[in-house]
């Protein structure tokens with residue numbers, strides 16, 4: 001066990017976990033703050049051990065379409081990038097969703113819009129959870145807050161993606177990508193054999209081998225509107241199943257909380273420090289940390305909010321997840337946002353100040369602004 | 370002769386290739402796509418590649434190639450077929466992966482993917498039907514539209530001052546070290562069809578032997594886009610396209626391929 005404990009960056013953990021998951025292929029293009037994923041894979045040379053293919057593509061457009069090509073043959077394939085690169089991938093992600101292909105996409109977010117900054121951000125929440133590309137589709141979105149979760153969510157992301165035949169995304173922020181922590185890497189799993197792939201993915205375009213007589217066609221095109229509507233209904237049924245089964249979150253100090261913080265990713269850990277400081281002063285604050293940003297833990301937040309006086313949504317952006325939190329509680333509780341932008345990560349004092357300003361120091365009957 | 374006599378096997382002179390489905394074909398009369406589909410299907414069958422071939426279909430009139438040629442297919446986003454083929458081929462090295470694309474798909478929106486698949490020397494076959502027009506979207510100008518040609522977006526004829534020069538994409542990829550075979554063919558006569566078929570066969574053989582990227586341009590007709598009858602289309606193509614796009618092999622290093630890896634001294 002001890003031998004398996006390693007000190008590494010979140011980005012490196014993604015790469016190491018991918019090899020150990022038995023991932024078949026990685027396709028990516030350098031961009032800060034996630035280039036260590038590709039760099040680590042190239043240094044590890046997994047093609048010589050597990051047989052995993054690693055390729056530096058000519059662009060993120062190419063990477064995601066390589067992922068599409070690989071996934072269509074039933075392989076477990078992935079890419080990683082940061083915000084501007086993930087914007088370029090949106091057409092491909094929509095195609096993956098429409099063709100019901102499993103794949104893993106990692107976005108280690110940096111501040112935008114535009115070329116923005118290389119510093120951390122969470123400003124791609126809307127893009128990831130509301131369908132950044134065209135058409136009615138959803139992504140399973142996992143938000144790691146530790147290097148350990150960076151490693152663990154590789155297998156979780158792939159497993160969910162294969163289970164539901166829909167792409168999943170690890171939506172990390174630049175903090176989790178760049179920071180070093182202790183991590184226990186998963187055991188090395190062998191890559192699936194060709195036979196296992198054909199059993200697991202009978203739809204895959206693997207060439208008409210093993211005596212298969214009917215050809216497999218992976219496509220998102222359907223010009224017959226009646227059939228295309230049926231396809232869409234099937235996608236929506238899958239999304240309903242995922243919403244029913246796969247909501248994940250972490251709740252702390254919520255039982256006696258007077259105030260609730262909702263935060264995901266690295267900032268949730270900074271909020272924990274603020275919460276502990278508040279509790280030392282006798283102010284009872286709890287936290288819900290959504291782990292799946294889609295499906296979003298609406299019910300958990302609604303239940304945790306039943307007895308609180310206010311909810312503070314702390315995000316490293318201008319206020320995106322707050323819309324889902326407001327949906328969760330309707331107008332039953334006041335919900336406020338606190339965040340920094342441009343690559344600045346709030347510190348615990350700022351968070352505590354925001355709590356005081358918005359709720360604690362405000363008389364209960366104060367007029368809403 | 371009675372009908373019974375005519376349909377005796379020994380009297381058979383022609384039939385649909387085994388790997389072409391009898392699905393209703395959507396191609397216009399006189400369209401080159403149908404002929405090239407037939408050749409691809411014949412080559413896959415004759416080379417015994419039915420269980421090995423993975424086709425990548427484009428966005429363009431041949432988007433439905435998967436409805437006609439009976440092998441496994443993946444339908445790509447517009448222009449991205451070479452990226453899909455790269456991954457499909459690297460992840461399935463015992464398979465033979467080919468792209469089938471139009472000139473707009475390959476040479477406009479997909480030019481980056483084309484150049485990079487070719488320069489990496491992916492062990493794939495790339496087939497491009499160059500009809501010098503966007504057939505599917507109603508006959509707009511493509512990078513390969515010849516000067517003077519009237520299209521929906523060059524209604525008075527393509528002009529260099531407005532639209533630049535036609536992109537001779539085969540000549541471009543022939544310059545790249547990753548391509549082993551680059552040829553320009555046509556399918557307007559029996560003789561041309563035979564030559565084109567041999568070229569396709571050679572390309573598939575190169576892919577099996579992992580010699581690098583084989584690139585086949587077929588100069589073809591789009592009678593609907595050109596607003597000409599099939600017969601006049603062929604004539605127009607011979608008179609106007611062939612001088613710009615001369616037929617024949619542009620590059621062939623598939624025989625006696627030299628070692629391409631270069632050692633870099635530290």
Ligand SMILES: Cc1ncc(C[n+]2csc(CCOP(=O)(O)OP(=O)(O)O)c2C)c(N)n1
Pocket residue numbers: 428429430431447470471472473474475498500502503504505506511591
């Ligand atoms: C991203 C994107 N842009 C534009 C289109 C519209 N579109 C469909 S086919 C096509 C052009 C196809 O022309 P070509 O590749 O020459 O094929 P042809 O129909 O001539 O065989 C275009 C622009 C699309 N489907 N996707």
Ligand code: SF4
Pocket residue numbers: 395396397399400401402430500504505590591592593594
């Ligand atoms: S529009 Fe042109 S390319 Fe398309 S099917 Fe008709 S003739 Fe062929």
Ligand SMILES: [Mg+2]
Pocket residue numbers: 471472473498499500501502503504511
């Ligand atoms: Mg065309």
